Amino acid sequence: MPILPEIQAFTPELEEVFRDLHANPEIGFEETRTAGIVAAKLRDFGFDEVHENIAGTGVVGLLQGRGKGNRRVGLRADMDALPIEETSGLDYASTAPGKMHACGHDGHTTMLLGAAKYLAGSRNFDGTAVMIFQPAEEGLGGARGMIADGLFKRFPVDEVYGMHNDPSGDPQRAKICKGTAMAGASFFDIRVKGRGSHAAMPHQSRDALMIASALVGQFQSILGRNLPPLESAVLSVTQIHSGSAYNVVPETAWIAGTVRYFKTASRDLIETRMREICEGFAKGFGVTIDVEFRNIFDVLNNDAVLADEWLAAAADVVGADMVTDQCEPATGSEDFADMLQVVPGAYGRVGHAGTVPLHNPGFVLDPGILPVGASIYARIIERRLPLEVA
Incomplete structure (x- = not known):
């Protein structure tokens, strides 16, 4: 037909x-x-x-x-x-x-x-x-x-x-x-509050932009060193905002992005490690780091029998x-x-x-x-x- x-x-x-x-x-x-x-x-x-x-x-x-x-x-x-x-x-x-x-x-x-x-x-x-x-x-x-x-x-x-x-x-x-047909997703927002200074005297700052940039790199280690190799997930930092002038070390920075996952346990592990890394950076650099996670999508699971019915209608x-x-x-x-x-x-x-x-x-x-x-x-x-x- x-x-x-x-x-x-x-x-x-x-x-x-x-x-x-x-x-x-x-x-x-x-x-x-x-x-x-x-x-x-x-x-x-x-x-x-x-x-x-x-x-x-x-x-x-x-x-x-x-x-x-x-x-x-x-x-x-x-x-x-x-x-x-x-x-x-x-x-x-x-x-x-x-x-x-x-x-x-x-x-x-x-x-x-x-x-x-x-x-x-x-x-x-x-x-x-x-x-x-x-x-x-x-x-x-x-x-x-x-x-x-x-x-x-x-x-x-x-x-x-x-x-x-x-x-x-x-x-x-x-x-x-x-x-399991499509990944679940969480969005995250991370706000770093440090101390600003003149760009010519960065030793007086607690550089929020430098800390945020380092966090981006550290997050990528989670998938390769914490998640089991045969489990699939994606962690993407998609936004980083900081600074407003050429000669000012910024006091604040904001990172945002998404985690995609097929198992709730994978999502929870990634979130836990991100929070732990942020806590460590906050303590090590003497800054405040606030982390917010929001689950946006569930994992999409197709019923096997009804998937066949969808295919039959398409056929x-x-x-x-x-x-x-x-x-x-x-x-x-x-x-x-x-x-x-x-x-x-x-x-x-x-x-x-x-x-x-x-x-x-x-x-x-x-x-x-x-x-x-x-x-x-x-x-x-x-x-x-x-x-x-x-």
């Missing part, structure tokens, strides 16, 4: 929605315009219920199939953009300075809307389809916010599915990793020779993992043309993926909530 013909027929409409969302990006918990478009579309499609303002800007739509079954299957898409200045050169590039859909969430939203329109027109399933449009996936806790706001208590589901675009240059290749659309579960876990993170902590489900990737990576100011999502993703979402519902023929 190729792209569903009904979805193929209204693909121009999907592309119009996608271009509009891309040109008008909104970052996490600010997706008011995007959420309004989503809610209006669901109502126009004839959804039975549309609920707004979940965790601020989240939207949930409920659609009952023609059957009378009581099973419920969730489909989720994220809506937020990133604080990046776009350089793609597209004629529908971002019109919002410093904001860009550099991860394809505009495409994810459009794909789920495509599935919603198709399913509302056919209702060829037995049970309830629960469409979840989530805000603030990019490290701001949108999934956790929706769950805390009663997502799965107000709109319970038996299983939930999601997907992400993959700029692999291999269009329509669908992949999923069973079990219906792109062909059995274009799907695989033979892929390595990714060190990137995804807050759909938080939903999978509550409800079993699966999260896969679908390839498209172009190889500029995600989160790059020149990233371009190939619109050819839109009817593919919409068809996969729709087939998940039809397969998991089959309508018995009398």
Whole structure:
């Protein structure tokens, strides 16, 4: 079964929605315009219920199939953009300075809307389809916010599915990793408070910038000398800020970054060693060092059986020779993992043309993926909530 013909027929409409969302990006918990478009579309499609303002800007739509079954299957898409200045050169590039859909969430939203329109027109399933449009996936806790706001208590589901675009240059290749599929993540902020001085008399200082720079190097020893060699983790310092003049030894410095991990024990070991190194530096140099860790993403674990179901739905659309579960876990993170902590489900990737990576100011999502993703979402519902023929 190729792209569903009904979805193929209204693909121009999907592309119009996608271009509009891309040109008008909104970052996490600010997706008011995007959420309004989503809610209006669901109502126009004839959804039975549309609920707004979940965790601020989240939207949930409920659609009952023609059957009378009581099973419920969730489909989720994220809506937020990133604080990046776009350089793609597209004629529908971002019109919002410093904001860009550099991860394809505009495409994810459009794909789920495509599935919603198709399913509302056919209702060829037995049970309830629960469409979840989530805000603030990019490290701001949108999934956790929706769950805390009663997502799965107000709109319970038996299983939930999601997907992400993959700029692999291999269009329509669908992949999923069973079990542990994506890393968990913590962010850290470290503030060094020393003593400033004239740059010509550094002996009078307790140089916060020098100490912060030394800390960056010491942190890298943790993975090689404390973590077991066969365990995977990533520690990246991504920010260091200090100083404001050529002739002043700065009094303060700030380091920030992220830890990615596949085991909670690995995360805890890394955090403990970072804190111990900071305590040692603080004592040795006579300064104050404050350390803050924040867990942002859980480890994403795909249910093995439901991963097969996601692949089967994808195979219906792109062909059995274009799907695989033979892929390595990714060190990137995804807050759909938080939903999978509550409800079993699966999260896969679908390839498209172009190889500029995600989160790059020149990233371009190939619109050819839109009817593919919409068809996969729709087939998940039809397969998991089959309508018995009398």
